[in-house]
Amino acid sequence: MTDIKRLWKEAVFAALENLASASGLTTGIGDMESLVAEYPPKPELGDIGFPMFGYAKVFKKSPAVIATEMERLLAARGEELLCHGRPKAVGPYLNVFLHRVSVIEEVLERGRKDDWNSYLPFAGRKVMVEFSCPNTNKPLHLGHLRNNVLGESLSRILKAAGADVKKVNLINDRGIHICKSMLAYQVYGGGRNPEDEGLKSDHFVGKYYVLFNQLKKEDPKAEEKAQELLRLWESGDAETLKLWKTMNRWAVEGIKTTYARQGVGFDDYYFESLTYTRGKQEVLDGLSRGVFYRDDDGSVWVDLEDVGLDKKVLLRKDGTSIYITQDIGTAIQRSKDWPFDELVYVVASEQHYHFRALFEILRRLGYSWSENLFHLAYGLVNLPSGRMKTREGTVVDADDLIDELAALAQKEIEAKGRDSMVGDPAAVAEKVALGALHYYLLQTSPTKDMLYDPEQSLSFTGNTGPYIQYMGARACSILRKGAEAGPAQVLQEGDAAEAVAAVLDNEADWPLIRCLASYSGALESAARTKEPSIMAAYAHELAAEFSAWYRDNPVLSNPDPSLSAGRLQLVKAAKSTLQQVCGLLCIPFLEVM
RNA sequence: GCGUUCGUAGCUCAGCUGGAUAGAGCGACGGACUUCGAAUCCGUAGGUCGCAGGUUCGAUUCCUGUCGGACGCACCA
CATH class of the missing domain: 1.10.730.10 (Isoleucyl-tRNA Synthetase; Domain 1)
Structure with missing residues (x-):
């Protein structure tokens, strides 16, 4: 049907060109893309519709007259076109009644073989889709379900359209929030396993993340202790790493169970703990090339005010990287690992600003593929009772x-x-x-x-x-x-x-x-x-x-x-x-x- | 304050690059199971497409302004 539609679009446009030259016109009818092909609202009007309104001014004739002349021109074409259908002027529209038998044959093919879709407009395109990206301190909630199904469904759609798709996940397995659940576990966990408490392993981890709030009430130094745990983690303290690995395994295994249940999956997992330092060198290179600048206190900045954004920090004064720095590194790494024609980030719309900045920074670093990055922003999932809030316990697991x-x-x-x-x-x-x-x-x-x-x-x-x-x-x-x-x-x-x-x-x-x-x-x-x-x-x-x-x-x-x-x-x-x-x-x- | 985004029927949402009478579902009301499964189907009621301008032969769709909601503007992620 799609092929037949395009065939008619080409024929109608050719007829328009003939009509134009017959009227002594050389310009004005635009290109073929500007020719609108749509579906008439009722079957008895035809199967494809071409509105002629847009050409009234050029030809100085009413759309209905143009449609009639178009019908005559097309009807004079040979069998090689007319075997596919019959043109007919319907008011200001030039409609086509398709030769239905060929459409029917095409449709019936689907009952005879499994792989029947032969229309592949995205063939040859390599598209990477990043989605889900969970934290390893708690189980997935309703918002993740929207993210997951959006990413998975989009990937399947692109693949069906012929694209070569690679689904990737970036596990946020490091940072202060992870340390909070670890600390609470050290205090309340008593060395127990998820099995001991009869909990799914990610729920088990999540329970201790919630218990951190209790810990804060009992121990005013809880926040400080969590920070200390993060320092120990970054310095490679064996005992801390051991606990971190154990709890992360619990969290990731539990989350993967939910993926399997939901029917989503990934071709590649990236772990933030392995990639979070990756952007630093890129930023330093950019600094040496004058793309970024260093503040008096030693921090590195980029000024995006000329594109309507703000000044952004890229490296802290102590030289450590922050969120956006990591994403710079990850994007560059991915473009090397698997050179894509397009990279789609399925991330909540709250981060729209972040991605505008990220894409602009990559452009300034000279990566031409930065214009092939796409943030698929999706809105929040609200409840009739209001927004989901972790602190108020209104999160839907x-x-x-x-x-x-x-x-x-x-x-x-x-x-x-x-x-x-x-x-x-x-x-x-x-x-x-x-x-x-x-x-x-x-x-x-x-x-x-x-x-x-x-x-x-x-x-x-x-x-x-x-x-x-x-x-x-x-x-x-x-x-x-x-x-x-x-x-x-x-x-x-x-x-x-x-x-x-x-x-x-x-x-x-x-x-x-x-x-x-x-x-x-x-x-x-x-x-x-x-x-x-x-x-x-x-x-x-x-x-x-x-x-x-x-x-x-x-x-x-x-x-x-x-x-x-x-x-x-x-x-x-x-x-x-x-x-x-x-x-x-x-x-x-x-x-x- | 600045930016992004959304505003369509009582409710939840569609409406493809502007185009032929603005569509579903829920809810309401009224119907259909001796009929390939009634988790279904049919009918009725319900909309100045937030508001005001502009562009156009034509605007729910594009532009400007305005009102209302959401989100963002961290050396958090």
Whole structure:
């Protein structure tokens, strides 16, 4: 469909050029990119629409007249174009009615092979995506879940669009916050293990981070002692390092369990403890080249006021590096490790300023790839009760949340009496929970703050992940029944594709086919704008379209056996597309639910 | 104070590079299970797209201003 659309766009533009030269015009119609190709709001208007408003002034004619002349010009073209469709002027629009059989054939291919997506606009692009980046002093919370699913989903979308994607994580495993949980453990831990307290290991570590607040009340010198622990860590004190390693292992193992549960993963892990000194030399080089300057007290600065930012410290007066210095080093290291065409940072929008500064600094250091850095900023996840705050204990823990959702889903399965049909109700419930959560988090544009309403997310009706899963399961159900019905009903792999497609060339089946065909357009748009929400919207549209279609159009119970067989192939293609889309959105696909 | 960002139906959100009657879901009201699984479907009600200007043949979309919210402007990360 995407190829056919481009073919028509080229043809329409060529016709515009002809019209221009016939009118003695040499300029004014712009380039092909400025020619708008869209989808008419109603199928009876056509399949592709080209508005002619923009050319009225150039030609000094009304858009409707231009559209009519365009129709005539295009209709005079040979079969090599007209076999793909028929142009028609509809008011001020030049619309195209596609030769549907070729579209249908393309769509039905999806039921025949797994790897059917051949449209790869990002082929040859190397894209690195950094996301999650947890601290090792506490378990993941709801905000991380949004980050994780955004990063994972975007990576899958880019990959589906043909890009070579590398997912990376940077573990924040050093610093004062880590030392606080270590100190609290020294005081209260009594040498116990997570198993001793029956806690998931990252929750165990998090418990001691929280206990640090108690320690502060009991010991006024707690903050000082934590600082001392940081100094010991930096000087390589054996005992401190031993504790640090143990607690970090607990934290990281626990966090990785949550990743596995959520279905996210990484190609490479970076650890801040190994990279945090890396930017220092870069800054000193920049200093010697006059990109930065040294203050009287010895600290190193960069002045970004001319681009609307401030003066930023890059090295402390004692020569140690700070946050942004580390990111400078890490970015440069990555560009050497794996020369990317693009590097995407999935980080909360609170850090927008930080990334503007970082990208500008890298530009000034002379790295041309600095313009290929992208901060995918996402908004906070708020609760109906207000913002999540660690100190007020209003943080929603990631594992607890998934547990809650899964328990609720299981109750729902039992309430509907489907527990015997789904096999393992607990396993299905877990998948429904993840589908609900991930879809909920992805449906909103990343830039916006969003409201996480447990009530609404837990209700499995409407514009939700489970709805999409349900339509997938229904498609599977029809296919199962079709297989049972015997050879007459089963789709004939050997049937000529064109003959099957011809059967489906009718008004009843077209809306679903058109929706299926627009998959690649949605994918490209989502990849280009880096917005999984576009894919989420497509997923819901497709599910709803499928729902409406199978309600009105009998598949198995159809009196016409050839139509029945053809529609069975269409169900297969729809199921395959739904499955693909669910994969892109980290929504587990379910054969039954 | 400066900067970034958001402001669309009672609520939560879509609306692709400006374009053909602004769309979903929830909630409300009314319907549909002897019919390929009702976690579904259909119908009704509900919007001066924060406000005011500007650009344009045309603005929810772009520009300016303004009001309101969020976030940021550390030798924290």
